[in-house]
Amino acid sequence: MKLSIISFTENGKRLSEHIQKVLDKDMSVCLYTKCNACQNQESSSVSFVTVPVGNWARKQMEEKNALLFVGACGIAVRAIAPSLTDKLHDSPVLVMDEKGTYVIPILSGHVGGANELAHRIGEKTGAEPVITTATDINQAFAVDVFAKRNGLSIENKDGIVKVSSKILAGASVTMSIETGHTTTKKDCATRNHLPDAIQLIPYPPTEAVDIVITSEEGTFDTTILLKPKEYIIGLGCKKGKSLEEIQNFIQKKTEELGIKNQEIFALASISQKSKEPGILTWCQKERIPFFTYTAEELQKVEGSFQSSAFVKEQVGVDNVCERAALKACQEGGYLISSKHAEHGMTIAVAKRKWRIYFYDK
Structure with a gap:
């Protein structure tokens, strides 16, 4: 998940920088400000927003980013209102006061993860999460x-x-x-x-x-x-593949197999791809988890795979896409589409054995 934080005062800007620092290892955090007094201050990490806040919010929501407004709830509500769709597809949106006392999820608390993010920010900053969803405050099944x-x-x-x-x-x-x-x-x-x-x-x-x-x-x-969601996409690619290239490559294979994106449980690859921009953007856009594994972990996956000596020399394992897809299945999964290579990318698809749990695994 990528978090975009926007502030409106100097105190808010300082708080956003602190949040970025404490969340650095958890997620990608981008900082923005509409504070006029901050416009000429030197900061390599904060971008000054020149467009209306609503335009900024629309762009962030189109990219499926999580949004945190350091300021009044009213500002956030007016900014996001024109861009709302439905509870299954809206971006998670939170509000935090500039003193960092409270953090309030106001949109997509459950499916989008705003409630969970509020608790995470609260743990890192000392802010009190203000949760308003009825099932949460009543500790009821959601x-x-x-x-x-x-x-x-x-x-x-x-x-x-x-x-x-x-x-x-x-x-x-x-x-x-x-x-x-x-x-x-x-x-x-x-x-x-x-x-x-x-x-x-x-x-x-x-x-x-x-x-x-x-x-x-x-x-x-x-x-x-x-x-x-029964299917797992195993993916390998050369560094720097664009979102469009990755999206088209995956779409070609899933359409061939008759798989819809809402049926995809996860995308999996090798750990060297954990920060690959094109993959991360696609996963965030589709709200699909991205799992990565070390070469050692992938090498231990049992099965018959299309081996490549060149790939093993480069990354330490003879096959990435097939092994990663099966690894993400945990147990009982199997390949329904073996390795296919095209334009510096490889893809394989596995079907997992799904099981229902009533507790946190």
């Missing part, structure tokens, strides 16, 4: 958080409010999970505690159910349908 943690796509976003409202009213919700994809009885007994609000129903359900989780096609009488 279906959108549950979906995100389990790598599930939400097929009908309107169901989120209906399910959450039912839980907050004190009622239980029914859930039916495709057979073979819940955790084992041993896990359930030791650490996989079912939330009190959830009542499991055998799959396939024979009557109306609140939540259905399945990879199967079909029509279900359900309030919210969750589908597993």
Whole structure:
């Protein structure tokens, strides 16, 4: 995740620089200011914004960046309002006062991760996170958080409010999970505690159910349908490949396989690519996690791979894309598309064995 911070006063600018420093190892942080008094001050890390704040916010949101306004909530609300789409696609937006006392997520707290980011900033700066989402303050089951943690796509976003409202009213919700994809009885007994609000129903359900989780096609009488993100893209590339090149390369392969971006669980590569701009930008734009592994970790992955002596000489392992895709599957995954090379890039696709957890793995 890339965080863009905008300040409006000298105190706010200093606070933004402090936040950048303490978050340096966690994420990429870019600083901006609209403080006129700061315009002529020398700073290599802070960019002065000459366009209206709303224009700046629109550009950041189009790039799927997280936004932090160091200033009044009203400024943030007016700036982001014209660019809002829906709760599954909006950027996470937070507000912080210039003294660093409070940090408040105001948009995309769950799916976008604004609540989680507020806690992270609070831990690093001492600011108090002000969380207003009802499921959080009532410590209740949140279906959108549950979906995100389990790598599930939400097929009908309107169901989120209906399910959450039912839980907050004190009622239980029914859930039916495709057979073979819940955790084992041993896990359930030791650490996989079912939330009190959830009542499991055998799959396939024979009557109306609140939540259905399945990879199967079909029509279900359900309030919210969750589908597993089953595919992992393994990618290798020469340094400096552009976003457009990477995007077109991935799109060509996924269209060939009939895979939609919302079905992709993660993109995986070797650790040398952990800061590759084109890959990072694509993953952020699509909200797809990016996993990287060392050459030693990839070399230990078992299987039959298209080996390259040249690649091994360059990065220390004979194959990046196939090994990385399988490594990200953890266990039970398999390749559905082996290595394909084109224009200095390689790609492979694996299908993972998905499983539902009711706790943080």
